[in-house]
Amino acid sequence: MKLKPDQLSGHLAKDLKAVYVLASNEPLLLQEASEQIRHTATKQGYTSREVVAADARSDWEKLFVDAAEPSLFAERRILDLKLMTGKPGVGGSKALSEYAAAPVEDLLLIVSVGSLESRIRSSKWYKSLEKVGACIELWPPRPDELAGWVEQRMRKAGLKPETQAADVLAERIEGNLLAAQQEIDKLALLYPGESMSADRVDAAVADNARFDVYAIVDEALAGRADRVVRVLQSLRAEGAPTALVLWALSQDLEKLAHISWECEQGKGNVESIVARQRIWPAKRHLFQNAIPRRSARGWRSLLQRCARIDKVIKGLSTGDPWLELERLALATAGGTR
Structure with missing residues (x-):
């Protein structure tokens, strides 16, 4: 049927x-x-x-x-x-x-x-x-439908887009629905339940700090501990949201835990399992190099640590969010923190 x-x-x-x-x-x-x-x-x-x-x-x-x-x-x-x-x-x-x-x-x-x-x-x-x-x-929205699609997704995420806010985001993502959803997820994380003007969306999407957030993840995956510390210091100085840094790290830790579990279950070698994930081809070698550092249980442990850091960021638990993020990123890079 x-x-x-x-x-x-x-x-x-x-x-x-x-x-x-x-x-x-x-x-x-x-x-x-x-x-x-x-x-x-x-x-x-x-x-x-x-x-x-x-x-x-x-x-x-x-x-x-x-x-x-x-x-x-x-x-x-x-x-x-x-x-x-x-x-x-x-x-x-x-x-x-x-x-x-x-x-x-x-x-x-x-x-x-x-x-x-x-x-x-x-x-x-x-x-x-x-x-x-x-x-x-499954057909993607036509160009004249894209802004409406974006607005619907923003409202579903709990955001309140004002006039032309969805148009700005639709123009930025140029028809890439996956990129649009990722941007909406980040906006919902940064501004939960808030109104989003066109200027606010434009500023958030164009924020150069978000590229550095991805940089910290790449440096951690690559195992470059010294670079991890320097990038985190830069992010802190620029006032990058700690919630966004944690989000970026947790996304890839979840992938690492899943890939490692599949390896241990004998579902294929690292290369074939990584290739089946939603990972940009240019980043696959980083995951392949990172996987041997820990067991599936070890990667899950780091993922569980993200939940504790989230409580620190929200003020529900004591601690320094940036110090906790540094420890998490260094542990991902192969350290013992």
């Missing part, structure tokens, strides 16, 4: 198909639709998830043989298949078609592809999956 994006919530409230195909060139829209489906599946007992990036060169037979293997713990599972080229090849097309004819019990298959070209729509594997499951094509 075909579903429109705005029909997904209503559909999931009533039903959960064995297969979903999500199509979009926008990573944010794919991510959010997948999360929505997985959230519903979790409520229905799907407790584990495997993410697999596949193309025409993949061993499709092994992929689905492994998927059909019953779990030792009799758990319901999610197979999150990233087929971004939309080209499974002869073997992949055969494997997907055969799977559609006999889906594995207690396995939810989510297939993500890029743009839904005519060759994909007419392919046997796509038609087979569409027949047994649901296919959703």
